[in-house]
Amino acid sequence: MSVAGNKRRLQTTQGFYRNYVKKFYDDAHRAKKEKKPVAWVASTFPIEMLQAMEVTPVWPENYASVCAARQVSLRLCEAAERAGFSKDLCSYARCVLGSIFEEKDLPEGGLPKPDFLVASTGACDTHFKWFQVASRRLNRPLFLLDIPYDTTGAQAPEDYQVKHYVTQLDELISFLEGQIGKQFDMNRLRTVERLSDRTSKLWMEIQDCRKAVPAPMNARDAFSTVFFMLCIPGSEISIKFYEKLRDELKERVKDGVGAIEDEKHRVIWDNLPMWFNLRFFNHLNSLGAVIVAETFSHVWAGDLNPSKPLESLAKKYLPNFANAVAERRINLILRLIREWRVDGVILPTNWGCRMMSIGMTLLKKVIRKELGVPSLILNIDSTDWRNYNEAHVKTEIEAFIEMLRRKG
């Protein structure tokens, strides 16, 4: 039966959670059991450095999204609140801290305890503080990578910033060598970077496929498969999976098959989804709207040049749209609107996140002024559903899509 907005499921992404995410956590627990080093890694940290040292990196941020999808994040957030952490703090942070305080019945057996933690200020100060608290509670050392705020939004970072970053990577090497008790192998880093570079390029090819009308992939698949970019960028498995996904999407584009039947509206989703309610995107689909780009899918890729391994990590990770003036984010969204042929933008805020909440009005205003494209600011949260009023949000979404329809 052909109904407008009906979803067409991709083959490649079937069983993604079980085959890749669950397996990832199982492997991490196994590594821990075999006494191999495990580290907790914060967003925007150059994971390649850990992969080069054969450290198993686990990403607490991803774990929070897993807990949300499994509907246990609220229980963990509340555990953190009982330990004195405010309800207004980042729900990712509360959820993961909660999993330290309350170890019972955790998805995938919880996060394996780290041998050490590595954090960066590259996404926000909250990440750093959250890891600091975790490091104290777990009594494990923390390495901090201090990332200057991008005050211009320029395409490439300035030389002095690159230099500063590389100096800190040298300090990281000493830290890792001290923690693990073996020498850092620059050649191994080069190999990891080659894999990571390939992974990034494939991921961007996947995003490019979504420029097609109708778009072959929806937000839900993007938000699950971005996993490799975040958690294990420098690995064969990422490349194999992305190649398969890209091929399927290319096939769809060739045949003119979209992610939904009868695509009417092409929409950008800025930043994080409600991990606890990914079905929400089905509702958008039923209104004939497809998310063709998420800013979140466009901020993790970066070229790496293995002949300059440290410098190229600096150049990959320094530009980040959260740790930058609004211009960087605005320019990204404007480019996505133009190239992905978008007619509306959804700007979700996040109760515990200043980076995703302050300045949305500015984004909305500039997007309207520059390209005449309307935006909707949605007050939600990624992980804590107490900050989500479904009836209210649905009404807002319906009114927004209705406005897009009339605008035609």
Add this chain to the structure above:
Amino acid sequence: MEALDELRNLFSARHDIVRDWKRQGKHVVGWASTYTPEEILYAASILPMRILGSPETAKLAHAYCPDNMCSFCRSCFDVALKGDYDYLDGFVTSASCDNREKMYDLWRHHVEIPYFYFINTPHTNTNTAHEFFYDELVRFRESLEKAFRTPISDQSLRKAVRIYNENRVLLKKLYNLRRKDPPLISGREALETVLSSMLTPKEVHSRLLTQLLKEIPQRDDPPTKGVRLLISGSVMDDAGLLEIVEATGGSVVADDLSTGSRYFWNSVDPTAESPLFAIARRYLDRVPCPFMGQSEDRFRHVQDMVKRYDVEGVIIFVLRFCDPHLFDAPLLKAELESSGLPVLYLEWEHAMTGFAQLRTRIEAFLEMIRGVG
């Protein structure tokens, strides 16, 4: 207590006083974080002035600001939207919390000020961070020299350091008067004195402080007699909360606030070969705000103050949505309690109304301490 009245007036009439200053053809730059090295501005003959909010409820800012953000930042922005900061020649902020970083966008896009600058403050005080921050301050100095067409020599920096250090020492002397029992100045008076220091040319402020230090010992009646308290928290630009504490039977004798001791506790090394490097060091090594990595240094500062000022209880007043403090607060609370000190944790919002609930909790806390004593 003439000096005290004058200091209070500097605070409440600040916009008018600054407009007078401007009429003499001088520049004023507003700063939004205590990690702004004011000495550099001062050395360029610019009046550095702390951006503060207003005790009124923010109205205009609501069109731009979400509910889930720092109400102090919102209030400051509201004051700017109203036009009360229309005299500013510049606005300087720093990488010292997520709220402030994002508000930099809104200020730049919605408030007309000729000069904006963002200082990249590292979040640690490692050697690498010191080197980076020094370079960052070199860039800041160059930027000011260009924008205000004033050379900033090492000599003028040294002079600024001397003048700023003098004020810091005087403020410390003032705090010493709180060690007495009962303290010779109230928490409200101390807070207003520090706030006025952030708004006034430092020589003027130091002159008044010197006078105040002479006047206070002649006070007949101690301003407060109550349970000796330390207040810990982020920013406080309205003494209303401290008034409640002191009207309820507390004496605020010490603080760990960015508008209190953290602002002036540490001096710049006046003998250093490079004044700019000494300034960079001072700002990274000072008693830190919690966005910095070395929270232990702040906790130690609180513990030291507890001893030095014979503190009987601590109130942690955390401004809602001030994430770095919200993360630190449970750790600080646990640490103080484990050393046997009663701690009350309260969240508040800038320019909030309805203090009844806060008052009840403070009363109960003070009664508990008195009962224990």
